[in-house]
Amino acid sequence: xxxxxxxxxxxxxxxxxxxxxxxxxxxxxxxxxxxxxxxxxxxxxxxxxxxxxxxxxxxxxxxxxxxxxxxxxxxxxxxxxxxxxxxxxxxxxxxxxxxxxxxxxxxxxxxxxxxxxxxxxxxxxxxxxxxxxxxxxxxxxxxxxxxxxxxxxxxxxxxxxxxxxxxxxxxxxxxxxxxxxxxxxxxxxxxxxxxxxxxxxxxxxxxxxxxxxxxxxxxxxxxxxxxxxxxxxxxxxxxxxxxxxxxxxxxxxxxxxxxxxxxxxxxxxxxxxxxxxxxxxxxxxxxxxxxxxxxxxxxxxxxxxxxxxxxxxxxxxxxxxxxxxxxxxxxxxxxxxxxxxxxxxxxxxxxxxxxxxxxxxxxxxxxxxxxxxxxxxxxxxxxxxxxxxxxxxxxxxxxxxxx
Amino acid sequence: xxxxxxxxxxxxxxxxxxxxxxxxxxxxxxxxxxxxxxxxxxxxxxxxxxxxxxxxxxxxxxxxxxxxxxxxxxxxxxxxxxxxxxxxxxxxxxxxxxxxxxxxxxxxxxxxxxxxxxxxxxxxxxxxxxxxxxxxxxxxxxxxxxxxxxxxxxxxxxxxxxxxxxxxxxxxxxxxxxxxxxxxxxxxxxxxxxxxxxxxxxxxxxxxxxxxxxxxxxxxxxxxxxxxxxxxxxxxxxxxxxxxxxxxxxxxxxxxxxxxxxxxxxxxxxxxxxxxxxxxxxxx
Numbered sequence: 025x026x027x028x029x030x031x032x033x034x035x036x037x038x039x040x041x042x043x044x045x046x047x048x049x050x051x052x053x054x055x056x057x058x059x060x061x062x063x064x065x066x067x068x069x070x071x072x073x074x075x076x077x078x079x080x081x082x083x084x085x086x087x088x089x090x091x092x093x094x095x096x097x098x099x100x101x102x103x104x105x106x107x108x109x110x111x112x113x114x115x116x117x118x119x120x121x122x123x124x125x126x127x128x129x130x131x132x133x134x135x136x137x138x139x140x141x142x143x144x145x146x147x148x149x150x151x152x153x154x155x156x157x158x159x160x161x162x163x164x165x166x167x168x169x170x171x172x173x174x175x176x177x178x179x180x181x182x183x184x185x186x187x188x189x190x191x192x193x194x195x196x197x198x199x200x201x202x203x204x205x206x207x208x209x210x211x212x213x214x215x216x217x218x219x220x221x222x223x224x225x226x227x228x229x230x231x232x233x234x235x236x237x238x239x240x241x242x243x244x245x246x247x248x249x250x251x252x253x254x255x256x257x258x259x260x261x262x263x264x265x266x267x268x269x270x271x272x273x274x275x276x277x278x279x280x281x282x283x284x285x286x287x288x289x290x291x292x293x294x295x296x297x298x299x300x301x302x303x304x305x306x307x308x309x310x311x312x313x314x315x316x317x318x319x320x321x322x323x324x325x326x327x328x329x330x331x332x333x334x335x336x337x338x339x340x341x342x343x344x345x346x347x348x349x350x351x352x353x354x355x356x357x358x359x360x361x362x363x364x365x366x367x368x369x370x371x372x373x374x375x376x377x378x379x380x381x382x383x384x385x386x387x388x389x390x391x392x393x394x395x396x397x398x399x400x401x402x403x404x405x406x407x408x409x410x411x412x413x414x415x416x417x418x419x420x421x422x423x424x425x426x427x
Numbered sequence: 428x429x430x431x432x433x434x435x436x437x438x439x440x441x442x443x444x445x446x447x448x449x450x451x452x453x454x455x456x457x458x459x460x461x462x463x464x465x466x467x468x469x470x471x472x473x474x475x476x477x478x479x480x481x482x483x484x485x486x487x488x489x490x491x492x493x494x495x496x497x498x499x500x501x502x503x504x505x506x507x508x509x510x511x512x513x514x515x516x517x518x519x520x521x522x523x524x525x526x527x528x529x530x531x532x533x534x535x536x537x538x539x540x541x542x543x544x545x546x547x548x549x550x551x552x553x554x555x556x557x558x559x560x561x562x563x564x565x566x567x568x569x570x571x572x573x574x575x576x577x578x579x580x581x582x583x584x585x586x587x588x589x590x591x592x593x594x595x596x597x598x599x600x601x602x603x604x605x606x607x608x609x610x611x612x613x614x615x616x617x618x619x620x621x622x623x624x625x626x627x628x629x630x631x632x633x634x635x636x637x638x639x640x641x642x643x644x645x646x647x648x649x650x651x652x653x654x655x656x657x658x659x660x661x662x663x664x665x666x667x668x669x670x671x672x673x674x675x676x677x678x679x680x681x682x683x684x685x686x687x688x689x690x691x692x693x694x695x696x697x698x699x700x701x702x703x704x705x706x707x708x709x710x711x
Contacts, residue, residue: 038566048535048562050491052587052612055594194497200488207490212613214589311536311562312488324509325540326487 031278031354034235035345039228042351044344047227049314052211057314060218061229063134068236073129080125081240084158085115087122089241091248091405096375104398106391107257108408109245109273112381118410119241119269120151124220126237128155131218138217139163142206144171144199145335145414146178147381148222153187163187166205169197171335178414196329199339203313223266224343227314231344238272245405246276253403259284259394262407263387264357265301265337267346269409278354287346288390290332291359301330303342304350304357317344333362333418334382336410364389366422369412381410382418429601430576434556435528436604437581439479440639440660449656451476451701452641453694454532454665456483457516458508459499460672460682468672469520471691473527476698481559481663484513484533491561493616495666495673502680510537510546514553521554530557530583530604535570543571547578557581557604565597572601581605586632588612588624595635605639605660606632610646616666619645626658649700656704664697 039047039061047057067073081087090113094106111119124141131139139156141163143149149165156163165182169191172179179189195201203221210219224234249257260277262270264287277283292300300306303318310319312327320328320340330340349355360368368388372380380388387406395404412419420427431437443450453472458465472480485503489496510533517529531550538546538560550558558580563571565584572582581604589612590598599606608628610620620642629640642655643663656662671693675686 047564047566049564050561050587051564051585051598052491052589052609054564054566055589055591194494195488195501204488204490208493208614211491212617214612309539311534311539313490314562316539319536321536321540323540324511325537326504327536 031349032275035228035232041345041348043309044317044347045228045231045315047314048311048316049227050211052214053207056214057227059134063130064229064233067130067133073133076129077126081122085121085125086113087240088244088248089113091245091252093252094376097372100371100375101392101395103396103400104259104394104402104404105400106395107249107403107405109241109405111241111269111407111409112411116151116154117413118147118151118381119238119272120148120222121154122240122272123222123234123237123268124148124151124155127218127220128159128161131161131220132159134218136216136218137161138213139220140166140206140209140217141220142166142199142202142222144168144202144338146171146175146182147336147410147414149187150178150181150185152220153182153185156187157185164190164209166190166192166202166209168199168202169193171199175335175414198329200327200329207313224268224271224345225266225313225315225317225341231315234268235271235275235345238268239275241269241272241407242274242276245273249403249405256280256283257403257405258282259286259402259404261286261288261387261391261404263288263337263383263409264342264346265290265339265383266341267343269407271343271345273405273407274355285355286390287355287357288386289357289359290334290337290386291361292331292333294361295359299331300359301332301338301340302359303340304346305359307340309347312341315344317341317347333365333422334386336381336383337386358390360386360389366419368392369419378408379412380408381412382415383410384408431603432576432579432581434579434581434604435526436479436530436556439528440605443478443660449659449701449704450478450641450661451652451656451698452479452481452643452661452663453477453668454481454483454663455668456485456496456499456503457513458485458503458506459669460502460676460680460686461506462508464682464686466516466519467687468690469516470523471687472694473524475691475694476702477527477694479528479530479661481530481532481665482513482517484510484531484537486534486537489534491614493614493666495616495669498673499669510541514549514555517555518553525554528556529554530559531555532559533561535560535562538571543574547575547580551578551580555580557583559583559585559607561585565600568601576601576603583607585609588628592631595632599636602636602638605641606636607663608632608640608642608659609644610642610655611644613644615644617645619647619651622654622658625655629659649696652697653700653704656701662701668693
């Protein structure tokens, strides 16, 4: 492993994490991307900006989210102590709101009058529509046509919140196409529009900015673990699609050598099946959506669709900081299949009375593999980044339950 | 201004300038609607009046393109088109025509996966003169622009209405061949620019470079092409040609017998429009 003085210096001045990241966008957008970067540089050094962010985190989102000792699961696994960082208890039911609050504060600061976003499962769309309602700013959400059909409850939620939903039929009509379409909208409406990207990916400064908003997860965990156990955790585990919940948990611990960090990708039907969305374990570096990162693609550089039972992980790329952390070896990236995630879903529901989203079920599946082999004083924190209400239809179908 | 590789592009623009007429640039996607038809179209473009040929390299996720060119890209990929095969098409074309400049237009990922050095060597050998890579702004010039100039290939930068006067020198620093002004803030084939606005922007660019300025995005008719050509060094038409291909597809997505003639017929009338336009005096 390359030994750096710090893994937390973040992005370099050209917007790269090692060779990853960057600003691979059309010239029409480039001046705007530079504006966002400048506005973000100013905002992140402004105490008033963070004071408003913190206020909304506490009183609107409901932070800090608890760090919960999952005692029955710990007993069940018979090894390490398992803690959940309970971001599923946030307003709107996932970690996504941490980021949308941050970005809408920046959009307002920049004087933007219209918000656009992409969404896959609809969680980021709901979180964006929510903050747009809160701030009274019009919102347009791009969503793949197949997802609009699959995620009707979230589509209805977004409409109730006042957002306009645009079903995307271009390309293959999935999350990556929704992101293409949002970028096309942005190119056509550069003057008044701000694009709230849902994960720690896209052109610089988005990956670093989204991470900084999500770091609230890791910063709280650090403090809470200190209170509960008087020390740092030994292992962190989080699910990775684009990777924003994971980087939020991981980043504050990157320089703590004693903390073992593991990201869990969605292996779908298994990496060898080719039907998965494990960009790090089953893809290779390429350039898409404004950044260089690991991508699912064919030998000609055409992007392939990801597959997972969890729509929130179903993206053919990953945030560029994860690509860098993988290459330098600071974080270990593994994967869990649909079947393993569903088993974890059942287990968590039965043992803890928590119905988890399918995304963190991938992380829990991996916890279930390592916890039994670890000593009883080993502390694992898993990010319970979303609740499962949105997934009950998909799960019912798998379990053969008529809804 | 940095290196200015001498290519068919620079020679062609010199010739146009000597003749005192604006140029007409066509865009079609390699392998659209199928390999055979796209090659037939390509073979007829110069005779129909194209002064310079842009060939689109199909990509699965063309972020800056509208529905017409997206669909053409997907048709081509479905038919097995790739960057490697696009270079083979250019190499074949060069056996028939060694004068008309060819510019490849597309997105970075297929080139990155091909390998930048191998791609530049193969492109030069095939007879490619210039590259337009939509998602490589000057901020990423080390990726492909600078190596391309070293390899003797023009790297053509896009400028947009959003490119401010303060930013223009940065964009023009390593621009070569010509400058491509994107006449609208938007994607290809969606709306059309106002000629007076275009003239203003072209003037801004000309004040900062001696390179020819071509204008594209949103030019659909011979009349529009003529208007734009009267205020620029060249006009680019893409989506309208691709729409002509689409209009000639049957229910199974196969091109009808009249496809090539229909496309080349449109090229001919657009070229007449452009070539009939009087060129205004350069501001400089």
